[in-house]
Amino acid sequence: MDAGNLGSLQLQVRLRDETVLPSDYYKPLVELLCQEVKASYKVKCGPLLTLIDETTSAECRQEVATNLVKIFLGQGLAKEFLDLLFRLELEKTNEPNTLFRSNSLASKSMESFLKVAGTQYLHNVVGSTISRIFEEKKYIELDPSKVEIKEAGCSGLHRIQTESETILQSAQYLQSYLTDLLIAIAKSVRICPAIIRATFRQLYKRVEECFPENKHMNVKFIAITSFLCLRFISPAIMSPKLFYLREKHADARTSRTLLLLAKAIQNVGNMDAPASRAKESWMAPLQPTIQQGVSQLKEFIIKLIDIEEKEELDLQRSLNLQSLTVKEGQLMVYKTKCKGYLLTSSFKKLFLSLTVDALNFAKTQFSKTSSFIPLSRIRALEKVEEKSFGNSNVMQIIYTDETGSLEALYLQCKCVNELNQWLSALRKVCVNNTDMLCSYHPGVFKGEKWSCCHQKDKGVAGCDKTRHEVTLQEWNDLLNPDLEAQLIFKHLIGVWEQMKEKYEEQKTHDNTDPAKTDSVTQLFQILQDLEAAHDSFLSDSPSIADQEKKYLLEL
Structure with a gap:
């Protein structure tokens, strides 16, 4: 290797832009899938999951499986869904x-x-x-x-x-x-x-x-x-x-x-x-x-x-993922003083615990919470320029205090992976927050001016666009019913033709129950309606559509 040449690094990155419609649009699809699982639990396996199973390729099987599992977990039907798949596997x-x-x-x-x-x-x-x-x-x-x-x-x-x-x-x-x-x-x-x-x-x-x-x-x-x-x-x-x-x-x-x-x-x-x-x-x-x-x-x-069967009454409580800790760890934390003016850059090591309600701070993992920020008050979650603290792995949390004034909290991470994971986790639990900022300052307010744009008014609008939609897609994400339904819809649209061919084959080989025919026909109609809704939503209401977009960054 030549002097000064540190070599090269190849990365495989997939950036995916998904438009997620309001919940009501996905309700028919989710209800049909749940109806299939409920009906198949004590009788013969229904045709919908069989069609999905037979038309899902090896390349996308893991993603489809994860999305289906999360949908049925959210509906309290995970055990029934998996039991149906067990029987499908045993039949083959x-x-x-x-x-x-x-x-x-x-x-x-x-x-x-x-x-x-x-x-x-x-x-x-x-x-x-x-x-x-x-x-x-x-x-x-x-x-x-x-x-x-x-x-x-x-x-x-x-x-x-x-x-x-x-x-x-x-x-x-x-x-x-x-x-x-x-x-x-x-x-x-x-x-x-x-x-x-x-x-x-x-x-x-x-x-x-x-x-x-x-x-x-x-x-x-x-x-x-x-x-x-x-x-x-x-x-x-x-x-x-x-x-x-x-x-x-x-x-x-x-x-x-x-x-x-x-x-x-x-x-x-x-x-x-x-x-x-x-x-x-x-x-x-x-x-x-x-x-x-x-x-x-x-x-x-x-x-x-x-x-015992009675113990299953505790299933939802034991699986209430929304009440568990989303992420925790020890980070260097700096909170602005004097209404946001950064006078020093001295970070303090604290233990952070993120739930779906708040970001909690304590001296150690086993100490009592010393302070917290309710997630409903968070307005932006963004990276900070390296020159601001001399470290490239710093993020900022912009939130409102009790009086409604904007304040900033800075978290210094050990590496870029930890930084991205905290950013992603925080953005996911704040996905339904209202009044999120459209712009922010990637620098800090120090010496009577912003280090990024050099403006002297602390309250001036940010000089860069926020990116609160950009998150990592990971298997341990919290349940997000609309996103999961959207991803399943996207997959089913992609295998539409294969499903129709498979279904026609099934009809010619055996006498298909009319009820089963109705469920498959319903699925095709729901997919068609959802596809039309997407087209209409993007063309007729571009401003609303922009608000509903969710971006997934997969590494």
Whole structure:
């Protein structure tokens, strides 16, 4: 690399502009989908979800699954929706060993459901083990072809540690981590959200009905572990940053330890299948712990699905995502003094907790809230110019005080990723705020003038346009019924022709129930009406349409 050349970085960024209509426009679509799920819950699966399943390509299946899950979560029908998909999958499966192993709509929907409804549960189960691995930074390797020979012993008595000694020591460390994790899972029945427990109970029941033979006695357990272990816990162990368990990605040594632990959990989740053992025979030193883990996991699953019907009354309360903490963390905070005049740039470290009602401040994570800003008072959330504080990762919150005067609060983040995440989270919870500003000052008011435009009137209109519509699209976003319905509508419009072809095929191959014909016809009519509404809304009321636009920035 040439001197002074830091190389290059390739980014794949998708900027998506969505026009979201008022709620009433999406009501017929959501009601039809809910009607389908309710009608199909105790009888044969209906045609609408079958059509969506068969016409959703692999490229967009994850996004469609996430949007559908969030729609039905908001309608209190997540368990029923997932049960319908379980039955669709079971109808197409003759081989129990491949059940829910493909990236079908059922698998992707369940994966999204666990992420949305079970993130806090996941943190409680794996958090302490992940933290321990990051803190200890042990060298761990079981694969002889990858073992690094290193020195052992105290100062003056150095000797080369043999390969077998390294593997033995590594196995002991991994056994300790795996044991801790299995104990944490076994103790987690009561903290697992009731809706997840009830959904797993349905899955267990459906698989048991489909494969009742004794030779398939493990299949109902593996159906649950294929989601809980293989698609939820193991990915979180391998990439803790992606599941908000760590702020940074692991270094190479820690990453290898995490991968080996994830493999071990996968083997436990596979009920110690012979194929898993044969594939990586060098995992043999962990075999006793894995075998013990299988029996522990079975006992855990039996307790997990032992949930009474009356407990499901608490489902909405346990899943009331709107009342949970949206985002929290420690940031450097600076509040303007003397009615907005910035006299110094001294930031103070505080712990911030964002809910759907307020942004709360405390000295530490466990301190009582010292102050807060009601979200209804926020008028703008924007970045600050680097020259203002000598740091490029500063954002500002413009809000009104008790007298209605505008004030500013500055948050200094560690990196651009943290900055964008806080901006996005705050903008999402303020999406329905009225009187949001159309312009703002990207600088600060210091020395009797704005650092950005040099105007001397503090109350002058901002010199740059606000961007409160620009957010990151993430799986852990709060429920946003209108946006989710819009994204499903957009997908269905895109596969309109394929759905019509599939539907015509179905009608020619069997005698379709008139009621089913009506529901499919209704769907096509609703999509047509929504498309016309979009065209009319944008052409007839451009000013109103601009107010309804939501922008999603996907990284």
